[in-house]
Structures are given as C-alpha cells and as structure tokens.
Amino acid sequence: MSRWNKVPESFIILDQDKCTGCGNCIIICGANVFELKDKKAVISNLNECLECGNCEVVCQADAIQVHIPKAGTGIIYECG
Numbered sequence: 001m002s003r004w005n006k007v008p009e010s011f012i013i014l015d016q017d018k019c020t021g022c023g024n025c026i027i028i029c030g031a032n033v034f035e036l037k038d039k040k041a042v043i044s045n046l047n048e049c050l051e052c053g054n055c056e057v058v059c060q061a062d063a064i065q066v067h068i069p070k071a072g073t074g075i076i077y078e079c080g
C-alpha cells in the first residue's frame with residue numbers, strides 16, 4: 001500500500017532547453033509522470049511519482065534532476 005502527501009516544492013526539475021525529445025523518460029517512468037508536447041518532455045502527473053530516480057538516469061541529455069522530497073511528503077510506502 002502507499003499514499004501520497006503533497007510536496008510543496010517542485011522536486012523534479014526538467015530543463016526543456018536540454019531536452020531532445022527522445023522519450024526515454026516516458027518509457028521508463030512507471031507512474032506516467034511525463035508526456036511529450038511539441039517534441040519536448042513535460043511533467044504532467046507529478047503527484048504519481050514513485051521517487052525511483054530512473055528518469056534522471058535514462059536522460060542522456062542531462063535534462064532531468066530528481067530531488068527526493070523531505071520525509072513525510074511525496075510517496076509514503078506502507079507495509080501490511
């Protein structure tokens with residue numbers, strides 16, 4: 001189980017000037033946080049982010065920075 005607590009700051013930074021529109025972030029993100037608009041990635045669904053960091057790893061243009069939200073905000077994983 002999990003729940004999501006609102007994060008006050010933008011914890012994923014996407015630099016559209018660097019984005020090449022390759023689509024890697026869209027393919028890798030299991031939470032469908034990104035979409036392609038006018039051949040550039042945009043963040044459209046941040047509230048579903050699982051904080052895995054994969055999007056930053058696969059972006060070869062170095063256009064994405066993931067800053068894990070403070071404890072108690074963002075995704076809260078619960079066991080049981």
Ligand code: SF4
Pocket residue numbers: 014018019020021022023024025026040041058059060061062063064
């Ligand atoms: S992986 Fe990087 S370069 Fe590719 S679409 Fe996403 S943000 Fe743009």
Ligand code: SF4
Pocket residue numbers: 012028029030031032033034048049050051052053054055056066
């Ligand atoms: S950190 Fe993971 S879940 Fe969040 S946007 Fe990146 S790939 Fe998607």
